Amino acid sequence: MHETTASSPQMLRRMNSGAVLRFALRVAEFTAAEAMAETALTRSTVLGVCDDLVAAGWLEELEDSRAAGLTSKGRPARRYRLRDGAGIVVGLDAGEHRYTAVVADLRGHSLAERSTELDAPSAGGADRLAAASALVESAVAAAGRGRDDILLTVVGVPAPVDADGRSPRGTNDFWATMNPGFPGVLGGAVVVENDANLAAVAEKAHAHDPGDSDVATVLSGERLGAGVILDGRLLRGARGGAGEMRFLDIVEGAGSPAGIGALARLWARAAVEEGSPSALAALAPDEIDAERVFAAAADGDALALDIIARLGARISRVAAVLSSLLDVDKVVIAGAIADAVDPVLAHARAALRDDFSPPVPDVVASTLGRDVVVLGAVELALSRVREEPLAFTPRHAS
Template sequence: MSEVPDHRVGRVGNPSLLRRLNLVAALGALLDAPSLTLRELQAVVGVSRPTAEQLLAALVADQWVEEVAGPAGGRGRPARHFRFRAGAGHVTGMDIGAHKAMAVVTDLRGRTLAEHRVPLDPELDAPSRLRAAADTAHACWAKVGLAADEVTAVGCGVTGAVRAEHRVRDVSSGPTGSGLATYSLPGFTAVDVAAALSEAVGRPVTVANDVKLAALAEHWQGAATEHADLVYMFAGHRAGAGVLFGGRVHEGKHGAAGEIGALPTLGWSSTMARLHARGAALAARRKLPPGREGELVITAATRGDEDSLAVLSEVAAVLAKGAAILALAVDPEAVVLGGGMSRGPLFADLFRRELATLTLFPIEVLVSTLGAESVALGAARLALDEVLADLLHVPHA
C-alpha cells in the first residue's frame, strides 16, 4: 500500500479525498501486517500522530479494526496494538461439479470457518444442480450461524469457458463451425448461472471457470504460494488447464485462456475416455459404484497391472504435451498438477518425465496440496478479492 503523507492535501485539494486516501492506506497497512502500533502505522502511512490517531479511531468505530494485546514484557507502558478484524465480513466459495457441489465460508483473512459437500448425479439437470449447490451454501452458513446478509461476497467455480458477464459460453460447435468444444455441465450454457445462483442464495454471485480457480487457490494457500506465474494442469474426471500471471488468473478475451483441451489433436477427450473405460472395468470387476475410475486405475497400475499402467502413461503423456504447449508460450515459474489423478507419486512421476522431454528448460512440477477443496477455495479467494478491492477503492478526484 502506497504511503499518503499529510502534505498531499495541498496537491489533492480535496480534504474528503485526502481522508479517504489516508484511510485506505491505513487499512492496507493493517491488512498487510498481523498487527501494528500507532507509531508503526504512522510511519507506514506517512502521517502525523494526530492524523494516525484519527484514522485508527475511525476504523475502530466502523469495526474494520480492533485493539489487541501486544507482546508481553518490556519496561514502561506497553504500546497499543491494532489489527484488521478478520471477522468484519465473510466470503463464500462454491464449487459445482459433475459429481459434487461444495461450499466453504472464510473470514476476511481467508481462514476457513466451515465447509459442506454433497454428492451429485452427473446427469442432473441444470435447475436441480443449481438448487443443490445453493442448498450446500446455506448448509455451510448454518454451520457457523451466518445468515445470507452476513455473507459479504460469493464466488463460484463451474466447468466450461466463462465469459466476462459470468455466463458459461456455448462453444459446442466452435466459433466457426470448426468442431472444437469444451466440456460444460448439462444445461449450463442455456441458463444464466450467476443470476440463478444469486437468487437462490440471496447474495450476488461471481462465476468463473473451476480449473482457473483451482490454480488461484494453489497460489493462495496451496503448493504454489512462492510462485506467481503458473501453468495449472487438472487431471480428474476430465482434463483442463489454467494460467496465472502475477498471481492473477488469465482469462483471455472470451474467457477461454487455457482451454487447449478443445484441440482434438491433443487427444485429451479420447484418452480420458479410455482411462474411465479402464476404471469402469476395474470397478465392475470389484462391484464398486462409479466415480472412482481414475483412483482405481492408479491403484492397479501401482500394483503392476500392465493395462492400467499403459492407460495411465498415455494420460500423463497427453497432459504433459498440453502443459508443454502452455509452458513454451508463457514460460512459467512452475507447473502445478492438480485433480484426483495427482494424488500418489506414480502419475506425477510419469507426468514429470514426459514434460521434461518437451520443454526448453527444466520446469518445476508441483503437486496440489489442496485436493478436492481447491475450486471452492479459489472461488472464496475470488470473492475475497472483490471485497478487498471495494474496501480499498479510492474514487477519482
C-alpha cells in the same frame, strides 16, 4: 500515502481510511504509531480514521498499552484490531458432480465447510442454484454466522467466465448449465470465476515456490482445463477462455480434453469388455473407476499399468503444447486425481525428456487435493476484500 494527494476532503478521508484498513487486515493488532509508520499519516489523522472505522464496524479498540501491561512510561498507545464479526467470505466450488462451500473469516481462517453431491446428468440450472443456496446457507450457519455477515462469495464453475461473470453459449448448453446465474440466488456481492483459474490462484497462494511466475495449473478429473499464471498474473482472454483446452481435439496423441480420471475409467471399461485379462474384470463395469485402475496398477496389473503409461504419454503432449504456446516453466496437475497421479507423471516426465526438444516444463502433482478450487475461491475473495475493503459494508456489532 500522503494527505495532500486527494482533490476533496471526502475523497482524502476515504483514501486514508482505506490505507489504515488495508493495514489492519494484514496484522493481528496495531497501535496508532504503527499505523502512522505504515501509512505516513499524522497521528491525529490516524486516530480520527480509526474512530471512524470503529464506528463503521470494521475495527475494535483494545485496552491501551498501559492498561494491557505493555508499557509503564510515557503516553499510553491506543491499540486496535480488526473486529472478528466484521464479516466473512465464502468460497463455492460448483463442480459438475459435487458442490463444496467453505466459510472463512477475514484473516483467512476456515470456519466451516460443507459439501453435497449432485446428480449430474439430470441436475439443470434451477437445481444447481437451489443446491448452491442451500449449501451456502448450511455452511454459514455451521460457522455461527448469518447471510448478512457475508462480504463476498466467489463461485468456481467448470466453464469459461468473462469479466462480468457470464459464460459463452458454446456448442451445447453445458456451460450455461454450469453457470446458471449464481448472483441471483446467493445475494450480496458475488464473483463467478472459472474453476481452473481458481485452482491456479490457490496454487500460487499456497503451494508454489515464490519464484514460480509462469505456471499452468491443469484440473484433470473429468475434463482438462488450465488456469495460467504468466509473469505472475492470471491469464484470462476476451471471454475468460484462455485456459480452455478444446484445441486438444486436434492434437495428435491427445485427441480430446477428456481428463485423467475419465480416460482411466473409459479405457479400463472398454478393455475389460473386449476381454483383456485384468483383475479389474472381476468388477461390474460401473464399479471400474480411476481409483480402482490406479490401485490395480500399484498391484502390478498389466492392463492398468498400460493405461497409466498411455495417460502419461498423453499428459506429456498436453504439457509440451502448453509450454510451447505459453512458455510456462511448470505444469501442475490438480484436482482430486492429483493424490494418485504420480505414476502417470513419471511416464509424462520420461516422455518429455525423450520425445520433445528442450526446454520442457517440470510436471508435478498438486498437494492441495480436491479442495484446490474452493481454496482458490476463498483466496480470491480475501484478495478482493483486502485490495478494496471500503467497497464492502461490514456487519455492525450488535
